[in-house]
Amino acid sequence: MGKLVIALSKETGAKVPDLLKSYGRHLFGRFLAGYPQFFAGMSDSFSFLKTIDEVVHIEVRKLYPDAELPSFETVEAGPAHLQMTYRSPRCLGDFAEGLMEGCFAHFGENVSLTRVDEAAGRVVRFDLRRH
Numbered sequence: 001m002g003k004l005v006i007a008l009s010k011e012t013g014a015k016v017p018d019l020l021k022s023y024g025r026h027l028f029g030r031f032l033a034g035y036p037q038f039f040a041g042m043s044d045s046f047s048f049l050k051t052i053d054e055v056v057h058i059e060v061r062k063l064y065p066d067a068e069l070p071s072f073e074t075v076e077a078g079p080a081h082l083q084m085t086y087r088s089p090r091c092l093g094d095f096a097e098g099l100m101e102g103c104f105a106h107f108g109e110n111v112s113l114t115r116v117d118e119a120a121g122r123v124v125r126f127d128l129r130r131h
């Protein structure tokens with residue numbers, strides 16, 4: 001994916017982080033269409049995001065033992081405030097951000113996202129506040 005995105009960036013002049021975010025936003029829609037079982041009974045983005053590490057990616061691992069998955073740690077900092085820490089040697093925080101944005105759009109929510117990158121992008125601390 002990295003090679004494809006870098007080639008596309010050279011071709012179009014679009015920045016790599018922007019392409020990764022767009023791809024994440026698009027892919028979220030494909031997840032909804034392809035894996036509706038993960039969204040059954042989910043009424044808001046934070047409820048879904050909390051299931052990625054302990055449900056969604058666990059099921060992914062069963063189907064694709066070689067999948068290269070990140071870890072996510074979530075903390076409910078308040079009723080409308082979720083802190084989510086991404087960890088992966090692949091440094092795809094921009095892709096994760098796009099997926100999260102796709103998720104907020106799907107649930108029709110207005111969520112402000114701020115992030116702090118650490119360890120050269122291997123750790124990204126997302127701070128999500130729903131308005």
Ligand code: HEM
Pocket residue numbers: 028031035038049052056057060064066067068069070088089090091092093095096097099100103
């Ligand atoms: C908003 C929700 C989600 C987020 C933020 C998220 C985040 C990510 C990220 C950032 C990666 C890239 C690998 C890395 O960074 O180490 C990844 C990998 C992956 N995710 Fe998710 N994910 C989400 C939901 C899902 C769902 C719903 C599915 C499937 C139904 C899924 C399936 C996968 C698979 C198969 C890979 C591994 C790809 C490979 O090994 O080539 N994810 N995820």
